[in-house]
Amino acid sequence: MYHNDIMYALMRERARDMRAEGDAARAGRAARRAREYWADRMPVPGRIRRPRAAAPRRGGTAPAR
8 A cells, every 4th residue: 555545544534533523513512502592491490480461452353354
């Protein structure tokens, strides 16, 4: 095997490893952002949300079309 074939194989393997590492880092970032997003929006366990007060009603019904 020639030197350039060996180097090509090594660089291809290194590039594959770096791509896999980058993919894992991006997946981890996305998972962390998703956890933060849903942590802000999910109710806290043990705390009951109070129902909202009803909006004041306007008299009559919706206009007919």
